[in-house]
Amino acid sequence: MIASSNMQKNILLKRNRLKENFYTIKLMMKPFGLGYKIIDMCPNFCMLYYDEDANLIKCKTYGRARYKPNTSRGRALVAYKRLRYFPPTFRLQRLFISIKTIEHMTWHHSHDAVDRVMVYLFGS
Numbered sequence: 483m484i485a486s487s488n489m490q491k492n493i494l495l496k497r498n499r500l501k502e503n504f505y506t507i508k509l510m511m512k513p514f515g516l517g518y519k520i521i522d523m524c525p526n527f528c529m530l531y532y533d534e535d536a537n538l539i540k541c542k543t544y545g546r547a548r549y550k551p552n553t554s555r556g557r558a559l560v561a562y563k564r565l566r567y568f569p570p571t572f573r574l575q576r577l578f579i580s581i582k583t584i585e586h587m588t589w590h591h592s593h594d595a596v597d598r599v600m601v602y603l604f605g606s
């Protein structure tokens with residue numbers, strides 16, 4: 483991550499506003515509520531350890547282990563595969579709040595449809 487950050491700084495103009503690292507960006511974005519949930523999943527992609535299956539330690543279908551073997555003491559359990567879920571509700575709400583984007587979000591409602599003519603919002 484550090485190498486890519488340095489590479490980006492070399493590419494961009496000197497008076498750019500790019501934050502120095504990903505952690506700083508993450509802290510800056512936190513108040514906007516655009517986070518994500520991390521959900522463990524089976525390495526075979528057959529199930530999510532979510533809701534009623536959240537506490538299982540083996541896959542219900544193939545019996546594969548959820549966590550990697552623990553090599554050092556006191557270390558937290560590490561799942562083989564993790565899914566990052568970006569809930570769409572807050573993102574959509576933010577699009578409807580903004581004056582700049584509300585016109586685009588309600589375009590389908592205010593636009594008069596003509597039969598047999600396919601139309602779409604430019605840039606959608």
Ligand SMILES: [Zn+2]
Pocket residue numbers: 524525526527528529541542543544545546
């Ligand atoms: Zn599985």
